[in-house]
Amino acid sequence: MKNNHKIFGALTIGALLVSTAYAEEVAEPNSAAIASVTVSATRRDASLQSVPIAVSVLDGDALTQANRTSIDSIVQEVPSVTFRQQGGNKDTTIFVRGIGTISTSPGVEPTVSTVVDGVVYARPGQATLDLLDIEHIEILRGPQGTLFGKNASSGVLNVIGRKPSEQTSGFVDASWYEGNEKRVRAGLSGSIQPGVVTAAVTALYADYDGNVDNVHAGGGKVNGYDRKGARARVNITPNKDLDVTLIADYLGSNSSPTFVAYKSTSAPFSQAIAPVVASAENRRVNTDIPSDISDRNRGLSAQVDWRNGGYTLTSITAVRDWDNQQYTSTSAIGNAAEAARISAAYPATRDIGTVEFSQASQELRLASPKDQFAEYVVGAFYLHGKDRETYQRIVNNGAAINSGLANYGVKSDSYSLFGESTLRLAQDWRAIAGARWTKDELSYDHVRTSTQAVAFAGVQPGVQNSGSTSEDGYSGRLGLQYDVSRNVNAYATYSRGYKGPAYNVFFNMLSRDTLALKPETSDSFELGLKATAFDRRLTANLAVFDTKYKNYQANFYDTVAGAVVTRLINAGDVSTKGAELDLTARPVRELTLTASVAYTDASIDSFNCPAAAAASCNLNGKPLPFSPKWKSFTRANYALALQNGLTIDFSADYSYQAKTQFDLFQSPDAIQGAYGVVNAGIALSSPTSGWRIALVGKNLANKSYVTNLVTSTGYVTRAVPRDDERYFGITARKDF
Numbered sequence: 001m002k003n004n005h006k007i008f009g010a011l012t013i014g015a016l017l018v019s020t021a022y023a024e025e026v027a028e029p030n031s032a033a034i035a036s037v038t039v040s041a042t043r044r045d046a047s048l049q050s051v052p053i054a055v056s057v058l059d060g061d062a063l064t065q066a067n068r069t070s071i072d073s074i075v076q077e078v079p080s081v082t083f084r085q086q087g088g089n090k091d092t093t094i095f096v097r098g099i100g101t102i103s104t105s106p107g108v109e110p111t112v113s114t115v116v117d118g119v120v121y122a123r124p125g126q127a128t129l130d131l132l133d134i135e136h137i138e139i140l141r142g143p144q145g146t147l148f149g150k151n152a153s154s155g156v157l158n159v160i161g162r163k164p165s166e167q168t169s170g171f172v173d174a175s176w177y178e179g180n181e182k183r184v185r186a187g188l189s190g191s192i193q194p195g196v197v198t199a200a201v202t203a204l205y206a207d208y209d210g211n212v213d214n215v216h217a218g219g220g221k222v223n224g225y226d227r228k229g230a231r232a233r234v235n236i237t238p239n240k241d242l243d244v245t246l247i248a249d250y251l252g253s254n255s256s257p258t259f260v261a262y263k264s265t266s267a268p269f270s271q272a273i274a275p276v277v278a279s280a281e282n283r284r285v286n287t288d289i290p291s292d293i294s295d296r297n298r299g300l301s302a303q304v305d306w307r308n309g310g311y312t313l314t315s316i317t318a319v320r321d322w323d324n325q326q327y328t329s330t331s332a333i334g335n336a337a338e339a340a341r342i343s344a345a346y347p348a349t350r351d352i353g354t355v356e357f358s359q360a361s362q363e364l365r366l367a368s369p370k371d372q373f374a375e376y377v378v379g380a381f382y383l384h385g386k387d388r389e390t391y392q393r394i395v396n397n398g399a400a401i402n403s404g405l406a407n408y409g410v411k412s413d414s415y416s417l418f419g420e421s422t423l424r425l426a427q428d429w430r431a432i433a434g435a436r437w438t439k440d441e442l443s444y445d446h447v448r449t450s451t452q453a454v455a456f457a458g459v460q461p462g463v464q465n466s467g468s469t470s471e472d473g474y475s476g477r478l479g480l481q482y483d484v485s486r487n488v489n490a491y492a493t494y495s496r497g498y499k500g501p502a503y504n505v506f507f508n509m510l511s512r513d514t515l516a517l518k519p520e521t522s523d524s525f526e527l528g529l530k531a532t533a534f535d536r537r538l539t540a541n542l543a544v545f546d547t548k549y550k551n552y553q554a555n556f557y558d559t560v561a562g563a564v565v566t567r568l569i570n571a572g573d574v575s576t577k578g579a580e581l582d583l584t585a586r587p588v589r590e591l592t593l594t595a596s597v598a599y600t601d602a603s604i605d606s607f608n609c610p611a612a613a614a615a616s617c618n619l620n621g622k623p624l625p626f627s628p629k630w631k632s633f634t635r636a637n638y639a640l641a642l643q644n645g646l647t648i649d650f651s652a653d654y655s656y657q658a659k660t661q662f663d664l665f666q667s668p669d670a671i672q673g674a675y676g677v678v679n680a681g682i683a684l685s686s687p688t689s690g691w692r693i694a695l696v697g698k699n700l701a702n703k704s705y706v707t708n709l710v711t712s713t714g715y716v717t718r719a720v721p722r723d724d725e726r727y728f729g730i731t732a733r734k735d736f
Contacts, residue, residue: 008146026083032589033536039138040158042404042420043147043377044312044367049530052481054141054430054580055542056080056596060134060162064185064678065731066653067177067696068205069131071157072707073722076677078653079598079631080141080580081155085257085707085719089295090125090324090355096141097545097601098154098576098627102555102664103568106357106387106410107444107503108517112505113144113152113379116159117247119301119318120149121379122359122385122412126297126322127157130251133187133202133231135162141580142545143497143524146420146434149381153475153497153522153549162248164200164235165189170736173266177729181208181224197236204229204251206589213284215276222290223720225255245303253295259710259717263669266714272341283720286341291348307588312371314379317362321476324355335705345714347397347457353507370670378419385412391507404459406507408446414500415439420477428483432493435476441501443468446509458506461615469516473498488531497522502553505567513608517570518551539584546577548605555666556610569610574624576602590641595634602627622666630658645688652680661710670709677703677723690735700728 037048041055048055056078071094075081093100094112101111113120114127121127138158140148147154167188175183182205191201210224229251235408236244246674261278266268270277276284281531290706301321306313323369330353342348365379388409395402445466453461479493501519504513517676524547531540554571578600585593602624623629635653642648656676663670678701682692708719 022166031196032586034532034539034584034586034592040160041138041140043365044370046607049539049541050489051534052479052489052493052528053144054080054526054528054541054545056139056444056582058137058139060131060136063134063137064173065694065696067175067682067698067729068180070181071127071515074137076636077596077633079596079633080600081139082626082628082631082660082709084370084626085721089253089293090123090651093124093626094155095626096139097442097578097598097599099154099547099548099574099625100550100626102469102625103502103504103553105503105505105506105568106355106389106408106570108553109151109500109502111151111154111499111520112157113148113155114157114159114174115148117161117245118299118303118363119299119315119320120151120361120381121320122151122382122383123322123357123387125295125324125355126320126357130204130206130227130229130231130247130253132204132251133162133200133233134184135160137286141543142547143475143495143522145497146418146436146477146495147377149231150438150440150473150475150498150500151434153499153520156527161231161233162200162202164198164233166191166194171733172467173731173733175696175729175731177208177698178727179209179211181729182206192234196238197234199232199234199558201232202230206321207417208722209255210258210726211283211722214290215284215286216288218456219285219287219290222256222285223258223497225253227251227253229292241307241424243303245301245305247301247303248299250298251295252297255293255295256291257293257719258285258291259266259708259719261715262709262718263716264714266345269345269346271715272343272346277667278715282718283724286533287329288510289327289329291328293328296321296323303691303718309331312367314365314367315363319360320353320358324353324359326353329351336412339503342396342398343545344397344399344457345394346459349396349458350394351391353391354389357385359383359385365412373424374421375424376421379417381414381416381418383412385410385636387411387722393507395457395459397457402451402456402459404448404450404462404507406446406448406509408444408505408509410441410442410444410503410591413441422481430481432477432479432481432491434478436498438473438475438498439470440473440519441468441470442501442503444503444505446505448507448509458508460510463509463510463511465509465514467503467514467516469501469503471501471519473500473521487533488529490530491526493524493526493528495522495524495526497524497547497549499553513567517553517568519616520549520551520553520570522547522549524548537586539582541580541582543580545579546575548575549573556664567610570608571604572608573605576600576624576627592637592638592639593635597632599630599631600630602625613643619665623661625662625664625670626660628658628660630656632656645686647685647687649681649683649694651683652678654678659679662706667711668712672706673708675703675705677701679723692733694731696731697726697728699723699726 082095110124140156144152170188187202207226208224210221231249234246257511262277301318361383415428418436423431475498481491526545529542551570607619637651681696683691706718
């Protein structure tokens with residue numbers, strides 16, 4: 001109860017310090033009404049307040065101004081969402097309502113789907129997004145398999161890009177933050193043929209030195225990045241019934257994600273990392289070859305919308321490529337050259353991995369006319385994915401250097417038929433019914449060679465295997481929606497989620513990993529209430545949910561040859577239940593307040609312990625990792641119009657997260673205590689001249705925290721977030 005009082009107290013106080021995180025249209029200049037928010041959560045545009053789905057909406061420009069420019073930072077604004085930071089982009093995971101898949105295997109799909117301009121991203125590593133030219137982001141909470149597919153069994157990250165304008169326009173925005181973080185964007189938009197062809201192009205450059213010091217000779221800063229990207233979009237409207245959208249995008253990223261020593265219980269380990277000292281606020285490492293990870297994401301898509309007699313036929317054709325190369329280490333001492341730092345207990349390791357992934361997808365949808373007794377969306381979907389990876393591990397234990405090399409790949413084909421309908425039973429009552437059939441075909445091959453015939457630290461002997469599987473799956477949604485009044489509606493839904501079969505294909509794959517995992521299914525019940533009041537000066541959205549997962553696909557930690565390894569297994573049954581509340585208020589035209597809070601109880605109901613497991617499996621009733629019970633976000637913005645035509649904006653936000661366990665096996669060393677982060681900003685702008693300049697302060701209370709803790713024998717390491725300490729920056733934008 002003590003934590004409950006804290007969160008509600010923080011929410012109440014924070015409601016005085018909040019501003020809108022919604023992607024709002026501009027309200028009337030002299031009106032205090034909250035503008036309507038349009039979302040595509042039902043695969044057709046509708047008001048946020050009308051859709052019977054729990055949705056959070058984030059404005060792209062507002063996120064950029066707050067220096068939240070990637071997936072790991074935007075989750076701070078959505079209490080139901082958390083993010084797992086790991087060594088590289090292909091190891092990162094999004095969790096919604098406490099549910100996510102932790103695995104580096106290309107043979108398993110994500111639990112939370114990422115969809116960008118209608119295109120499904122098959123691998124979570126592809127979603128290393130920078131907010132290049134984003135209009136807004138919709139986060140759909142809970143199973144969304146009916147309309148969004150099999151890898152949306154916990155939620156969807158739906159990214160909507162900005163459309164070209166009819167009038168010729170452009171912008172340049174730039175920002176600089178302490179730590180030598182720089183970001184520049186420029187864009188141009190307008191008509192090529194008025195009324196028929198419009199186009200837009202946006203380019204990005206961003207880099208950051210990092211906030212971790214490498215004390216090794218000539219080491220410098222690590223845990224930074226540099227990104228370069230461009231996005232081009234052409235909209236063609238040859239007549240009033242036909243729209244064609246062509247999009248090409250590219251994003252290249254180089255980063256040095258670094259885990260630092262958080263705790264040491266071993267004298268040899270402490271000696272190995274010297275002069276670095278393990279501590280909760282340590283931001284130093286001692287490594288001769290820092291982590292270096294590069295990603296190249298690129299894609300082409302074509303969307304055609306044809307309208308006839310009130311019906312809309314939509315076709316989305318897309319191809320995407322993702323290349324990833326990583327140089328990392330599985331040891332906290334890196335690939336140390338100094339022999340005195342290396343021992344059999346703490347060898348120096350070097351991992352070199354490559355990923356070449358490509359996908360092709362085709363979706364067809366037919367949407368019926370609106371305002372009919374039966375409104376529906378039906379469609380078909382196909383996705384082909386092809387993955388090729390290599391992974392080499394070099395281990396130096398002070399006496400010898402040994403290594404292993406694996407070459408493996410996965411092919412997948414997924415076919416779906418789906419449909420969802422809304423039936424207007426009466427003026428105030430609507431029924432929702434939808435279903436999806438999915439067929440998955442999955443195959444893999446794997447070859448590993450090794451310098452040793454027996455296992456040594458982090459490397460298994462040579463092996464060769466392959467396999468294939470095929471499964472049919474079903475998902476769907478049933479529900480009722482009732483208009484309590486003109487400004488209040490309630491809904492109750494049941495959703496069935498499905499995630500396809502999987503293989504645990506990875507560097508240290510063993511013969512026990514050759515069997516396909518069963519598909520993961522979920523059954524979710526949700527009650528929701530959406531309301532507006534006081535002439536739209538207040539909106540409130542409440543959702544209560546209870547979801548149970550069977551054959552949950554999770555990583556089980558095991559010990560082989562003295563090293564911790566992961567095994568992807570059907571872990572058993574887990575569940576998540578809780579409540580979410582989103583409030584937006586605009587008591588006067590100048591002041592906008594928002595507050596969001598989520599209570600999530602995600603726990604293990606029945607854990608299936610694998611045969612001959614080396615680790616303990618007494619996990620029933622324990623919390624799932626990366627699922628704090630309480631999380632909240634509040635923000636305020638006050639916009640004051642000056643007599644000289646300028647506008648000054650004051651803003652502040654506060655995010656709170658309760659105690660979080662990062663380890664499935666409940667290690668007491670992998671717990672982050674409750675913490676809160678305060679940010680603020682002040683901006684001066686000229687609406688008529690189109691310029692804006694702002695001063696931004698991040699983590700004003702200077703609170704150090706972690707986004708992940710990893711336990712190993714004798715030590716614990718932590719991921720260091722960008723705002724692990726207080727910093728300031730300045731941003732500027734000019735529209736023309």
